[in-house]
Amino acid sequence: MLLSIVLPAYNEEHRIGGTLDQVVEYRRASAHEVEVIVVDDGSSDASAVVAESYAGALPALRVLRHDVNRGKGRAVATGMLAATGVYRAFFDADGATPIVEVDKLLTAALGNPRAVPIGSIRAPGTTIGRHQPLVRTVAGRAGNLFMRAMVLPGVADSQRGCKLFPGALAETVFGAQQIDGWGFDIEVLALCQRLGYQVLEIPVRWNHVDGGQVRASAYVTTLREVLRIRRLLRTGAHRLDSVAPLTPQVGGLDRSPA
Secondary structure (H helix, E strand, C coil), rough: EECCCCEECCCCCCCCHHHHHHHHHHHHCCCCEEEEEEEEEEECHHHHHHHHCCCCCCCCEEEEECCCCCCCHCCCCHHHHHHCCCCCEEEEECCCHHHHHHHHHHHHHCCCCCCCEEECHHHHHHCCCCCCHHHHHHHHHHHHHHHHHCCCCCCCCCCCCCCEEHHHHHHHHHHHHHCCCCCCCHHHHHHHCCCCCCCEEEEEEEECCCCCCCCHHHHHHHHHHHHHHHHHHHHHHCCCCCCCCCCCCCCCCCCCCC
């Protein structure tokens, strides 16, 4: 299996279907098989039921469930550790970044075995359709400056729900992950850097989507998590194995018409 796509979902019954439609179209247009793992993070709605209805269109679909809501970070980790792909990506269930953009990340990863490609709206060439509200833009940029100074140097945009990891590296960093909330990807990217991997920002198409679970308090919570991550890194609290072996090259990315 070349690619696994993980979709964390918490009360996403009205949006997860549209994102899975994108996965169906992506799979039809791809020469490689795609494993899809939806992780229902203790939803109180029919998110899991909607996801399971795609089993016929996506033969390599698995829907995993948390009994209670454990946080986006833990949902992504559950999916990443259950995945079997040579490369493992996660996307947000709201479809803010189209699934087809994963090809850009795959191409970058195939060209550089030490890269961790992530979607970024700060990279040259990014296309933003619908912008998020100004207050969120300002808060996000201020938060990013803080993250870069504290734990993640050189990364201008760490918060898009569109990231890809070599499988062996994913097992190492998500296995060591200790942050279950919104700041989890800051933690795992910092661990990737510690292991000698390059976090590579890739320009992607992105649209702000209303109706998400992020509230204003999430910004404050994430900043607190950044301080915790800094302490964890400084004290060596993460249980990291030796540097993950290089993912074997599997040839170029082959796309064929549907």
